[in-house]
Amino acid sequence: MSEYPQTxxxxxxxxxxxxxxxxxxxxxxxxxxxRCPACQAxxxxxxxxxxxxxxxCGRQTSVTAGTLFADTHLPxxxxxxxxxQVTSQKYGASALGMQRVLGxxxxxTAWNWLHKLRRAMVRPxxxxxxxxxxxxxxxxxxxxxxxxxxxAAGKVLVVIAAQEAVxxxxxxxxxxxxxxxxxxxxxxxxxxxxxGSRVRTDDxxxxxxxxxxxxxxPIARPTAEVGDxxxxxxxxxxxxxxxxxxxxxxxxxxxxxxxYYLDEFTFRFNRRxxxxxxxxxxxxVQQAVELAPVPAKEIMTAAGAAGVNATTG
Ligand SMILES: [Zn+2]
Numbered sequence: 001m002s003e004y005p006q007t008x009x010x011x012x013x014x015x016x017x018x019x020x021x022x023x024x025x026x027x028x029x030x031x032x033x034x035r036c037p038a039c040q041a042x043x044x045x046x047x048x049x050x051x052x053x054x055x056x057c058g059r060q061t062s063v064t065a066g067t068l069f070a071d072t073h074l075p076x077x078x079x080x081x082x083x084x085q086v087t088s089q090k091y092g093a094s095a096l097g098m099q100r101v102l103g104x105x106x107x108x109t110a111w112n113w114l115h116k117l118r119r120a121m122v123r124p125x126x127x128x129x130x131x132x133x134x135x136x137x138x139x140x141x142x143x144x145x146x147x148x149x150x151x152a153a154g155k156v157l158v159v160i161a162a163q164e165a166v167x168x169x170x171x172x173x174x175x176x177x178x179x180x181x182x183x184x185x186x187x188x189x190x191x192x193x194x195x196g197s198r199v200r201t202d203d204x205x206x207x208x209x210x211x212x213x214x215x216x217x218p219i220a221r222p223t224a225e226v227g228d229x230x231x232x233x234x235x236x237x238x239x240x241x242x243x244x245x246x247x248x249x250x251x252x253x254x255x256x257x258x259x260y261y262l263d264e265f266t267f268r269f270n271r272r273x274x275x276x277x278x279x280x281x282x283x284x285v286q287q288a289v290e291l292a293p294v295p296a297k298e299i300m301t302a303a304g305a306a307g308v309n310a311t312t313g
Contacts, residue, residue, distance in 0.1 A: 004282035011084050011281075021076035022050045026063045029289040037061060068116050068288040074109075078102055082113050083288070087280035091248045092264060118260035120288040121267035128194040129173055132164040135189060135201050136234035137180055140245065140258065156258050159188040160241075161199075162233040169233050171270045174241070174262040182206045186213060202230050241265055 005011040015021045026034065034052055035042055041056035051060040064070050069079055081102055085093045093101075099110035139155040157177050163170035173192035177184040185206040190213060193199055198216035201207040210217040220230035229235055244265060271280050 004278040006276060006278045008084060008088070011080065015077055015080045018076055019050060021080055022063050024285070025067070025069070025076070025289050028286050029063060029067065068120050083117065083284050084281055086114070086117055087284055088277045091244055092268060094248050115257065115260055117284065117288070118264045120284055121263045123287060128192055129161055129163045129171055130194040130197050131170070132198045132200065133193050134162045134164065134231045134234040135199050135207070136160050136231045136238070137177065137185070138238045140242070158262065159185060160234045160237050161189065161192045162237050164233060169236060172237055172266055174266050176259055176262065180204065180206045182209050186210070189213070189215070200231065237269070240269070
């Protein structure tokens with residue numbers, strides 16, 4: 001059997017019951033096979049509730065404990081369906097769409113699930129980009145265009161790093177920054193790009209210290225040939241990102257949560273050439289079982305602070 005379903009029918013056949021879902025999670029979580037967390041023994045029997053009962057010490061272990069699916073009161077089948085929704089659609093899923101398709105009782109639940117899944121889209125300790133990287137910043141949100149270095153009310157500044165590939169763009173990294181100062185930009189670039197790479201930017205003063213940080217630093221300047229589109233790769237990513245935020249999410253992204261949306265966009269973009277949507281699903285499940293659980297309270301508290309509107313967020 002392949003490692004992941006290729007179609008929605010395969011998904012539903014393969015994960016038709018809770019046991020099937022749990023076994024899949026177990027396979028991804030315990031790559032070397034199950035070991036009792038208390039005594040390291042490998043022998044167990046499955047209880048009726050799907051817990052692994054250690055034959056040696058009697059400890060019962062749940063495959064979802066310590067993962068994103070911990071403490072879920074809804075069937076795992078529904079989670080699998082949600083992950084399929086998120087990964088099988090080119091532009092992902094909105095909370096409203098997911099609530100409808102899955103028949104979730106409340107918009108809030110759908111919204112929480114999406115946020116949990118976004119957290120699973122960032123691989124812990126992910127590597128930095130290498131090679132030739134275009135870097136630029138853009139403003140997201142707010143009614144008026146922002147001014148570089150100063151910002152604008154209601155706007156968030158996002159740094160885009162886009163790797164040059166033989167055909168267009170390779171992988172990307174996105175990061176929210178407080179401002180366009182050298183300090184902020186250099187921190188974002190150091191986190192996203194491997195030293196020794198060539199970082200192409202425009203001549204904004206915030207980028208002038210890049211050579212000192214160990215980067216090659218070609219500066220793109222306007223010429224008759226390129227016109228104003230000095231950084232075409234970064235610009236392309238910027239317009240796709242804006243279109244996605246406006247389209248799938250109708251622009252209703254709270255700035256408090258922008259980081260998660262950036263993570264989802266990056267996850268999707270960096271896997272856009274993958275021939276199979278099923279592979280995306282597989283990666284998401286894989287990362288979800290590696291992730292510590294996110295208490296709903298934590299997300300809700302942040303939501304309260306941001307004054308998120310449950311009908312539009
Ligand atoms: Zn044990």
